[in-house]
Amino acid sequence: MLEFSFWDILSNLLLAARWTVLLSVIAFVAGGLAGLLVLMARVAPVPPLQRLAKLYIELFQGTPLLMQLFIVFFALPLVGIETSPWTAAALALTLFTSAYLAEIWRGCVEAVPKGQWEASASLAMGFSEQMRWVVLPQALRIAVPPTVGFSVQVVKGTAVTSIIGFVEITKAGTMITNATFQPFLVYGLVGLLYFALCYPLSLSAKALERKLNVAR
Amino acid sequence: MAYRFDFTSLWDYAPVLVHGVATTVGLTVAGTVLGVGIGIAGAAARNSASRPLRLAVGAYVELIRNTPFLVQLFFIFFGLPSLGIRMPEWAAAVLAMVVNLGAYSTEIIRAGIDATPKGQVEAGASLGMTGPQIFRYIILGPAMGKIWPALSSQIVIVMLGSSVCSQIAAEELSFAANFIQSRNFRPFEVYFAATALYLALAVLTRWILARLGDRLFLKGAARA
Numbered sequence: 327m328l329e330f331s332f333w334d335i336l337s338n339l340l341l342a343a344r345w346t347v348l349l350s351v352i353a354f355v356a357g358g359l360a361g362l363l364v365l366m367a368r369v370a371p372v373p374p375l376q377r378l379a380k381l382y383i384e385l386f387q388g389t390p391l392l393m394q395l396f397i398v399f400f401a402l403p404l405v406g407i408e409t410s411p412w413t414a415a416a417l418a419l420t421l422f423t424s425a426y427l428a429e430i431w432r433g434c435v436e437a438v439p440k441g442q443w444e445a446s447a448s449l450a451m452g453f454s455e456q457m458r459w460v461v462l463p464q465a466l467r468i469a470v471p472p473t474v475g476f477s478v479q480v481v482k483g484t485a486v487t488s489i490i491g492f493v494e495i496t497k498a499g500t501m502i503t504n505a506t507f508q509p510f511l512v513y514g515l516v517g518l519l520y521f522a523l524c525y526p527l528s529l530s531a532k533a534l535e536r537k538l539n540v541a542r
Numbered sequence: 543m544a545y546r547f548d549f550t551s552l553w554d555y556a557p558v559l560v561h562g563v564a565t566t567v568g569l570t571v572a573g574t575v576l577g578v579g580i581g582i583a584g585a586a587a588r589n590s591a592s593r594p595l596r597l598a599v600g601a602y603v604e605l606i607r608n609t610p611f612l613v614q615l616f617f618i619f620f621g622l623p624s625l626g627i628r629m630p631e632w633a634a635a636v637l638a639m640v641v642n643l644g645a646y647s648t649e650i651i652r653a654g655i656d657a658t659p660k661g662q663v664e665a666g667a668s669l670g671m672t673g674p675q676i677f678r679y680i681i682l683g684p685a686m687g688k689i690w691p692a693l694s695s696q697i698v699i700v701m702l703g704s705s706v707c708s709q710i711a712a713e714e715l716s717f718a719a720n721f722i723q724s725r726n727f728r729p730f731e732v733y734f735a736a737t738a739l740y741l742a743l744a745v746l747t748r749w750i751l752a753r754l755g756d757r758l759f760l761k762g763a764a765r766a
Binding site for chain 2 (some may be wrong): 385387388389390391393394395396397400404462478482483484485486488489496499500503508509510512513514515517520521524525528
């Protein structure tokens with residue numbers, strides 16, 4: 327029978343970690359861009375648009391990521407799009423991320439004092455000018471720590487994509503466990519790898535928060 | 543050929559869905575009660591005089607908050623039996639939820655405790671109250687009231703997160719959905735229905751927790 331050394335297990339998990347990282351980056355970047363659009367709709371002075379964005383956010387925050395993944399995975403073929411675990415995972419995580427980031431950023435935009443809106447309006451700025459030149463630059467400062475903090479949720483969210491067969495750290499762990507029968511060791515290592523990815527992000531979110539509070 | 547949606551075949555499986563919803567609710571209630579209990583104990587421990595205890599609780603909180611729930615669940619259900627600790631699926635699911643919510647609520651409740659004005663603690667001490675008495679009668683109530691909305695959101699997140707417990711065959715709602723779609727071959731309709739049920743559960747949970755919060759803490763807040 328084939329023997330697996332500790333190094334075999336670890337190296338295979340590390341190889342799979344590439345896909346966790348790549349999927350996290352794609353979801354975070356694409357989700358950030360989409361989140362910006364949702365944010366605009368959420369705070370624009372157009373009530374129907376606001377309601378639509380609110381519904382979008384509620385839907386994603388009120389349902390499990392696993393169900394979102396399944397729906398994307400099984401819905402795309404219905405509209406004729408050939409889907410793979412890769413595309414389904416990337417799309418579902420992007421949508422999930424956009425909803426959460428839009429809600430986080432809405433809080434930051436609302437934290438900008440009302441006088442700033444009024445002052446810029448009195449300078450005859452339109453909504454997009456107000457956002458671009460007055461509100462967003464100020465909201466951005468407050469938004470950095472919680473945004474970095476949320477990236478931890480994105481990395482952890484990628485673990486759920488193992489269930490639709492995307493091979494990242496968790497799926498690799500399951501496959502290695504099935505071959506080695508050492509679940510304690512393998513899942514322990516899997517947990518530590520996630521910790522190694524997430525803890526620096528958590529720490530930097532905390533450090534940024536402290537730095538910004540001191541500056542104010 | 544265009545796909546024809548057919549939700550009618552779901553009716554035959556309604557009892558399966560009901561069983562799934564009931565299990566999800568059961569897991570959530572057990573996980574919440576025990577998890578928040580651990581959170582209160584953890585928050586108290588983080589404020590204790592003992593440095594090793596503070597460090598141990600801090601390590602627990604960071605370890606759990608920086609690893610995925612699914613991996614925690616797998617570690618408990620597949621990993622712990624190597625140490626001779628075996629449990630049924632539902633118990634592993636509850637334990638994972640308790641451990642997970644315990645860590646988050648420790649952090650949330652600690653924030654509430656930190657917001658307690660120092661003068662109140664000193665006032666309690668000057669009345670001859672002991673440390674545990676001060677914690678129980680002065681600090682805890684207002685602290686829980688302050689962080690109740692944050693704690694409620696976390697409870698909803700844990701309820702939604704319990705969907706991955708289907709992966710260890712705990713028979714909750716997403717397990718029911720997997721089961722049905724393997725029988726009627728209509729995955730989209732099944733998962734759509736399950737998602738709608740989760741959404742309803744999330745709205746209901748938020749509503750119940752808000753009412754409960756009013757009941758438990760509004761009186762105290764009005765007095766303060």
